[in-house]
Each structure stands twice: as C-alpha cells, then as structure tokens.
Amino acid sequence: MRSSKPHATSRYLAGDGGSTPAVHRGAGLADEVYEAIFARLMALKIPPGARITVDNLVRELDVSQTPIREALGRLEGEGLVVKTHLVGYSAAPQITRARFEELYDLRLLLEPEMAGRAASSITEPALQALTAAAGVNLRGGGKDERARYPQFARQDAIFHDMILEIGGNGLVRETLAHQHTHFHIFRLMFHALVTEEALDEHEALLAAFAARDVDAARHAMRAHLERSRDRLSPAFDQ
Ligand SMILES: [Zn+2]
Numbered sequence: 246m247r248s249s250k251p252h253a254t255s256r257y258l259a260g261d262g263g264s265t266p267a268v269h270r271g272a273g274l275a276d277e278v279y280e281a282i283f284a285r286l287m288a289l290k291i292p293p294g295a296r297i298t299v300d301n302l303v304r305e306l307d308v309s310q311t312p313i314r315e316a317l318g319r320l321e322g323e324g325l326v327v328k329t330h331l332v333g334y335s336a337a338p339q340i341t342r343a344r345f346e347e348l349y350d351l352r353l354l355l356e357p358e359m360a361g362r363a364a365s366s367i368t369e370p371a372l373q374a375l376t377a378a379a380g381v382n383l384r385g386g387g388k389d390e391r392a393r394y395p396q397f398a399r400q401d402a403i404f405h406d407m408i409l410e411i412g413g414n415g416l417v418r419e420t421l422a423h424q425h426t427h428f429h430i431f432r433l434m435f436h437a438l439v440t441e442e443a444l445d446e447h448e449a450l451l452a453a454f455a456a457r458d459v460d461a462a463r464h465a466m467r468a469h470l471e472r473s474r475d476r477l478s479p480a481f482d483q
Pocket residue numbers: 401404405443447469
C-alpha cells in the first residue's frame with residue numbers, strides 16, 4: 246500500500262496551495278469501506294487478535310475484494326491490522342499493561358512540553374484548526390454514543406498530532422505517530438465516559454492555547470494524559 250506512511254507532513258494546517266493528498270481517486274466507496282472496518286475494530290466487533298477474512302467482509306459489506314484489501318492495507322499502516330505471511334490479516338493484538346504504562350510515560354515526557362511550545366507559537370489559523378480538531382463538536386447532540394466513539398478516537402489522534410506539529414519538533418511528532426497510541430488505547434475500553442471527560446480536558450487545553458499561556462498548556466496536557474491513563478488502566482483489571 247502506497248499511502249500508509251506515517252503522516253510526517255501536515256495534513257491539517259492551512260496553506261498548501263490545494264495539493265490535497267491524492268489518497269483515493271475513486272474516493273467514496275474506498276473510504277466508506279475503510280471507515281466501516283475501522284469502526285468494527287474500534288468497537289471491538291473485530292476483537293484484538295482476531296482473524297480477519299476478506300471473504301467474510303466481502304459478504305458483510307457487499308463489496309468486491311479490491312476496496313477491502315485496500316482498506317486493510319491502510320489499517321495495517323495505522324497499526325490496527327497485522328498481515329502475517331501465509332495466515333493473512335488479523336486485528337492487532339491488545340497492548341499489554343507494561344506497554345500501556347510505557348506509552349503514557351513517553352507521552353507524559355513529551356506532550357506537556359510540546360503543548361507549552363505550541364502555546365507560545367500558535368498562530369490564529371492554527372488555533373482555529375486546532376479548535377475544529379478538538380472533537381468538541383462530537384459532544385452530545387443526540388447522536389449514538391457508540392457511533393461517536395470510533396470517530397472520537399480518530400479525532401483525538403488528529404488533535405494531539407496537531408499540537409505536536411505546532412510544537413515544532415518533527416522527530417517528537419514522528420516518534421509518537423509511530424506508536425499509533427490513540428487507536429490502541431481506545432480499543433481498551435468502549436465507554437462514553439471516556440469521550441465526555443476527554444472533551445472537557447481538550448477544552449481546557451484550547452483555553453490555554455487561546456491565552457498563549459505556556460504554563461497552563463503544559464499543565465492542562467499533563468492533567469489530560471494522567472486522567473486519560475487513569476480512565477483506561479482499569480481495563481487491565483477485568
Ligand atoms: Zn486527548
């Protein structure tokens with residue numbers, strides 16, 4: 246799959262003169278199939294480690310093999326699907342508790358500092374883009390919680406990545422992007438509370454960015470990550 250490289254360049258911030266990523270030309274269907282499989286993975290309808298058979302998906306989604314293979318390739322690039330020689334595709338295994346602790350350690354070392362830097366340098370257009378990406382629009386609105394959850398997982402990944410981009414250290418950003426943190430942690434728990442609380446914390450971050458308050462941004466990011474870790478860690482006790 247050509248399009249599965251980690252997103253080291255900006256896909257969100259303005260001003261690239263219309264060179265929108267030429268991901269899929271026949272767009273519609275390919276994207277729909279991708280979203281359908283993504284949602285099944287995030288909602289644990291395809292549990293971690295489970296085999297994924299192309300033929301089953303062909304039947305379930307009533308499409309040909311081509312968009313399914315393409316979607317699985319994309320998901321492989323995002324760390325949600327693993328392709329094994331002679332076996333085929335399966336959902337990525339659940340992360341271990343040790344790995345989970347390491348991921349949050351890494352994030353806590355890097356993201357508060359980057360949030361502080363972003364607060365000191367953020368431009369008005371970047372602030373607007375970040376506000377749009379914070380997922381706050383996914384709040385309530387009578388929409389089905391379960392339907393919103395996969396959406397929020399993606400939104401959260403974009404929001405945090407965008408802060409790292411504004412923070413301005415490409416290596417930090419790539420390092421965290423390679424962990425596919427968000428998709429892994431969101432599969433730990435399928436819970437509406439995760440979304441609502443995280444949105445409050447995103448709003449606190451946005452307020453700090455809007456005030457260009459470096460200390461408040463650092464503090465808000467640290468608090469958000471610690472609470473996020475505390476919300477999700479009970480998943481390992483079940
Ligand atoms: Zn978040």
